[in-house]
Amino acid sequence: MMLRAALVWMMCSPAFAGCLGEDDLLKGVQVKLQDGSNWHVQRGAHDMIRADQTNAEGSYARYVVTKFGVYPAESTRNGHGDMSEYTYARSQPTPVAGLDWTSNARAVVTPVGGAPNAKWREKVHVTVGALEQVQISDCTYDVLAMDMGHLGGPNPTVQHFTYFPDLRFGIQTRITYPADTVKKSAVLAMTAD
Secondary structure, eight states, X not given: OHHHHHHHHHHHSHHHHTOOOTTHHHHOEXXXXXXXXXXXXXXXXXXXXXXXEEXXXXXXXXXXXXXXXXXXXXXXXXXXXXXXXXXXXXXXXXXXXXXXXXXXXXXXXXXXXXXXXXXXXXXXXXXXXXOEXXXXXXXXXXXXXXXXXXXXXXXXXXXXXXXETTTTXXXXXXXEOTTSOEEEOOEEEEEXX
16 A cells, blocks of 8 residues: 555656656756747756757747746847846845836846946836746746846836746736737746756
C-alpha cells in the first residue's frame, strides 16, 4: 500500500509530470507564444530574468533582462540595435494579487558602439489582478495578470504580463499602443531545457 501511495504521489508531482518548478528557471525554460515566437527564459542572481526571443520565422529577435521577468532593466533588438537601459526610483516589488505600485523611471537608449542618443523620464504604474489558474502543456499553473503603464515618456504603452508566482517569473503576453493598437500573444507551451 505504501508503494502504491508513493507511485501515485510521484505521478502527480510537477517534476514527474513534466510541469515546471522554480528551479527549472536556473537551467532555462522554453516558452512558446501564440504569435509563433519562442523565448528562452533563465533566472540569474537577484531575481533577474533573461529572456531571448526567436521570432516566428526562426530568427533571433532580441533579449530582455527584467526583474521577475516583468520590470525591464535592459533590452535590445536583433542583438545589434539600440540598447535600452531602465532604472527605477523605487525598489520593484514582487508581483502579488492586488498590487498597485507607481515609480518614476529613467530610460537611456544607446546605439551599439555609440554614445547615448536618447534619454527620458516616465512614470511607471503597475496593477496586478486576482490569482487565477491556467492549463499550459497539460499542467495547471497559478497566474496573475499584471499591467505596466508607461506614462510621460516618448512611448506611452501598457505592457500586459502573465506572472507565475510559484515560478517567480512573468512574460509579456500583450502590449497596447497609444492608437489602441493591441498586439496579443498568449502562452501556448512551457518546457524545461
